Each structure stands twice: as C-alpha cells, then as structure tokens.
Amino acid sequence: MSKVIVIGGGPSGMMAALTASKNHEVILIERNNELGKKLKLTGGGRCNITNNRDIDEFFDKVVNNKKFLYSSFYTFTNSDLLNYFSSKNLEYKVEESNDHKVYTKSDKATEVIDILKGDLIQNNVKIMYNTKVIDLIVNNDTVSGVITENNKNIYADKVIISTGGKSYESTGSDGLMYDILQKHNHTLNKLYPALSPLTIEESWIKKLQGIALQKVEISCKIKKKKISKIGDMLFAHFGITGPVVLIMSSYINKLLENDKVTLTIDCLPNVSIDDLSKALRENPNKNVLNNLKGLLPQNFLKGIFDVLDLSDKKTNELSKKDENRIIEYLKNMQLTCNGSLGIKASMVTSGGISVKEINSSTMESKIIKNLYLTGEVIDIDAETGGYNLQIAFSTGYLAGLSV
Structure with a gap:
C-alpha cells in the first residue's frame, strides 16, 4: 500500500x-x-x-x-x-x-x-x-x-x-x-477576480443603492462577440452585484485590466418596446410612474424617474422624447464598468x-x-x-x- x-x-x-x-x-x-x-x-x-x-x-x-x-x-x-x-x-x-x-x-x-x-x-x-x-x-x-x-x-x-x-x-x-x-x-x-461585484463609473446609480431587480439581461461585446446573461442583480454604493453581475464579471475580468467595459442592461427582457410604450400611456390621467406599477419595483422606478426628472410627470403631458428617455433607461441602460472589487472579494480565482x-x-x-x-x-x-x-x-x- x-x-x-x-x-x-x-x-x-x-x-x-x-x-x-x-x-x-x-x-x-x-x-x-x-x-x-x-x-x-x-x-x-x-x-x-x-x-x-x-x-x-x-x-x-x-x-x-x-x-x-x-x-x-x-x-x-x-x-x-x-x-x-x-x-x-x-x-x-x-x-x-x-x-x-x-x-x-x-x-x-x-x-x-x-x-x-x-x-x-x-x-x-x-x-x-x-x-x-x-x-x-x-x-x-x-x-x-x-x-x-x-x-x-x-x-x-x-x-x-x-x-x-x-x-x-x-x-x-x-x-x-x-x-x-x-x-x-x-x-x-x-x-x-472571477464572480466578483463590479464597480460602475456613473454616479447617479448610487440613488438606486439597495434596490434589487429580478431576471434582467446584461450584455456586452467582447471582441465583437455579444455576451448576454439573464438573472438577478442588486445596485450597491460602488456599482452592481448579484448573481448575473457576478457571472458577467468572469467574462470581462481580463478586459477590465486595460480598459473600461460598457454594459447594457435590459430591465424588462420579456417586455417589448411597443408593449412598454403602451404601458407608459395606459392611463392618460395618471402619473406616468404609476402606469408602470407591477412591471418593476416602485423604488427602482422612482429612482430612475428622479434621475430623468420625470417623477411628477402626468401621462397626458409626456412628450415622445421623454417617453423614449424612459424606455432607453429601462430597456437599454448603459453603464460604464471600470473595474471590480478585486480578487479578495471574488468568489473564485480565474x-x-x-x-x-x-x-x-x-x-x-x-x-x-x-x-x-x-x-x-x-x-x-x-x-x-x-x-x-x-x-x-x-x-x-x-x-x-x-x-
């Protein structure tokens, strides 16, 4: 033996x-x-x-x-x-x-x-x-x-x-x-670092700190190839985290060493732009924010509408330009990732x-x-x-x- x-x-x-x-x-x-x-x-x-x-x-x-x-x-x-x-x-x-x-x-x-x-x-x-x-x-x-x-x-x-x-x-x-x-x-x-929280350059997302979203789609381009993942995420004071963010971090960790990476977030991957547009204008006499109740967490919507300065906007006062701004933030949110929390905060070593x-x-x-x-x-x-x-x-x- x-x-x-x-x-x-x-x-x-x-x-x-x-x-x-x-x-x-x-x-x-x-x-x-x-x-x-x-x-x-x-x-x-x-x-x-x-x-x-x-x-x-x-x-x-x-x-x-x-x-x-x-x-x-x-x-x-x-x-x-x-x-x-x-x-x-x-x-x-x-x-x-x-x-x-x-x-x-x-x-x-x-x-x-x-x-x-x-x-x-x-x-x-x-x-x-x-x-x-x-x-x-x-x-x-x-x-x-x-x-x-x-x-x-x-x-x-x-x-x-x-x-x-x-x-x-x-x-x-x-x-x-x-x-x-x-x-x-x-x-x-x-x-x-792999499976690590990501830091985000845009300061406005600090207003969303602590807010969780379910089944969002995060995508980015790596060498002209689109990488897309769906899952839950959480906004934090430093940027974003949560299962889908951790997964995405493993695919972009090498890129982040020398450059920033633009992440695109679709908060409603199962809702088309046309359907979202209809929902925004469903009740003309209501506040626009209230029309989206049920689609996304109210605290998240409030944060986004605050950033867009549209919190008190009535549906019948909503311009097409402002409608497009809302849709852009909900369906095509662009965030600049400038790093991660590092290998000590990562779940796994790549x-x-x-x-x-x-x-x-x-x-x-x-x-x-x-x-x-x-x-x-x-x-x-x-x-x-x-x-x-x-x-x-x-x-x-x-x-x-x-x-």
Whole structure:
C-alpha cells in the first residue's frame, strides 16, 4: 500500500483524500484548524453543492478551459456526487426556478462538511490540522513528499495539491502554492477576480443603492462577440452585484485590466418596446410612474424617474422624447464598468496553473511525476450556480482515483 499526501482540506482535497483512501494510506494536510472553511461560505452559507442540470450542460457554464474537464466531469458527475451524499443520508433540495441549484435541505453547509469528515475518519485518513506546507520535495522531476512550516519533511509516493486560489484569503487561500509550483517549473497563468461585484463609473446609480431587480439581461461585446446573461442583480454604493453581475464579471475580468467595459442592461427582457410604450400611456390621467406599477419595483422606478426628472410627470403631458428617455433607461441602460472589487472579494480565482501542464485524464502533472493538481489551483473557473464546486469534487475524485 503506497502513501498519498493531499494538501488542502477543501471540497476538492477532501474528495481526493477520500477516493485515494480506498487503495492507499492517505495523509490530509490542512493549514486551518478545521476542514471545509471556504465550503461554509458557498451559496451564501447555504452550500450550493452542485447543479441539477444534465452534466452535458455544465460545459457551457465553464468560462475557462472547458475541454480540460471532460474526463473529470464524466468520471464523477453531479449525479454521482448527489448519490454519494444520499448514501450518507444527506437530504438536499433542487431549486428548479433558481437555475436548478442544489442545496442542503437544511441550508447548512456544515452537514456536507460533517459527512465528508466522518467518511475520511472512517477510511483511516490521517488529518493534520494547523499545518502549512511551504515546499515540495522534488528530485529528478519526481515529487517524494512535502516540507511543512516547521521544516519537517513528510515523505509519500504521491502528492495531490488541492490548495485553492487567492479568493477568500481568510480561509487559507493565499496563493502560496502558486509560488511553490512556479519554483518547480510550473507555469502560472495570470490571476483575475472571477464572480466578483463590479464597480460602475456613473454616479447617479448610487440613488438606486439597495434596490434589487429580478431576471434582467446584461450584455456586452467582447471582441465583437455579444455576451448576454439573464438573472438577478442588486445596485450597491460602488456599482452592481448579484448573481448575473457576478457571472458577467468572469467574462470581462481580463478586459477590465486595460480598459473600461460598457454594459447594457435590459430591465424588462420579456417586455417589448411597443408593449412598454403602451404601458407608459395606459392611463392618460395618471402619473406616468404609476402606469408602470407591477412591471418593476416602485423604488427602482422612482429612482430612475428622479434621475430623468420625470417623477411628477402626468401621462397626458409626456412628450415622445421623454417617453423614449424612459424606455432607453429601462430597456437599454448603459453603464460604464471600470473595474471590480478585486480578487479578495471574488468568489473564485480565474487563472492559475496552466492546464497544458496537467494530464486531464488523470490530473497528474506533466512537469513533475507523481504530483497531481485539482480544483481552483488550476486555470479553470465557471459561472455561479454550483458549477465550481462540482469542478472541485470531480477533479478531486479523478486525482484520488488516479494515484
């Protein structure tokens, strides 16, 4: 029986350790005093375990390097993951109207962590808490163990790295492993914030702070190609956030490094301009704002009408020019995005170790023999909705299976 070291006790590392433990002696090294610290934050603390879409549909939700994930996703699918948790008596729910997201029935991430931890203990995985790995032991392009902070050498036949990215640094994702891997000849593709709130240049949107909109369409052009996403959003003092904004941020993060990006927001994607025009003039004797009651939140409409200086305008006094201004703001709102809140505020790290240097069928490094990489440390990221957690579980499972 060979020995395997897994570095990182997040979802990917726990799954890698668990899978490897079926055939090997496994040591799981975690720098915190608990497992799954970042997992507790997913889904707003509710734990968005995965997504219930068909696994074939997951690839369209991957932003970077989707082809790399074919072996991982099909070796350990979302159905496999849910079957595993069901076998451990975890109750979950599928929110069909919320992009088919899967949550624990109790809305508690701790249930997921407790199951994984319990299974690790049952499978005799040795867990080393409060232990920081500061280097790998590599000779002749082959890994043979790790060096911890107190300069202790721990030897093993195989090493799996599941240390995450640089998002949520307080959970231990400080990017140290990137430096270690670069030192040992791996290529680090530039890091960007993914699934991050966006900052907006226009100052007038501060009047909309705290207002939420449902099922809006946000679009922009990237290299002459239109990217369009539909979902919920929230106005904030710095700009905009919410699920659809976070998703859009992952597509424009590289552009924002050198330029501003114009975002177009259709607040009523299911209402045509003609129908909106009719609604605006439905009751000639009413205030124009009241005619739109029911279509959008009143506090949002009030904010927009204040910006346009049309709050007290009667319908029978509304000029065609002002009607077009209202429609423009509701159907074709132009916002100048000048950045994001950065990698520390992002849910996921975009960029990481190049997929060209990893065997996608086994997750083994092509640079260092017997070294495996999983999850967010690799240059792969996806939209919000449980897809990134599935990437973590799937790549972790494949690595654990392959050692």
